[in-house]
Amino acid sequence: MSGMLSATSVDWANKIRCNVVDGLRQSFQDGIFTDIEIEVSDSVFRCHKVFLCAISDYFLAMFTSGMRESVDSRVTIKDLSGSTFKAVLDFYYTCDRS
Numbered sequence: 001m002s003g004m005l006s007a008t009s010v011d012w013a014n015k016i017r018c019n020v021v022d023g024l025r026q027s028f029q030d031g032i033f034t035d036i037e038i039e040v041s042d043s044v045f046r047c048h049k050v051f052l053c054a055i056s057d058y059f060l061a062m063f064t065s066g067m068r069e070s071v072d073s074r075v076t077i078k079d080l081s082g083s084t085f086k087a088v089l090d091f092y093y094t095c096d097r098s
Contacts, residue, residue, distance in 0.1 A: 045085065
């Protein structure tokens with residue numbers, strides 16, 4: 001049984017995950033600790049590079065490949081609506097599909 005997690009350990013891990021998700025959601029909604037602006041159509045979203053890299057290989061490549069976007073504080077994404085990108089961000093930052 002040495003490799004199994006106790007119920008207390010699982011509860012603790014779930015609480016940590018919830019706190020991380022809640023903190024990210026609140027930081028995104030309040031626009032605090034953000035380090036990148038993503039411009040999509042007529043909308044601008046203040047985001048966290050580390051979070052975008054964690055959820056997306058596209059952003060990981062963009063921010064680590066030496067491209068201009070890796071040093072700029074604003075990135076423009078074309079051929080996508082602001083409402084679609086907002087829905088994607090809302091889902092990832094909140095884990096809520098509604």
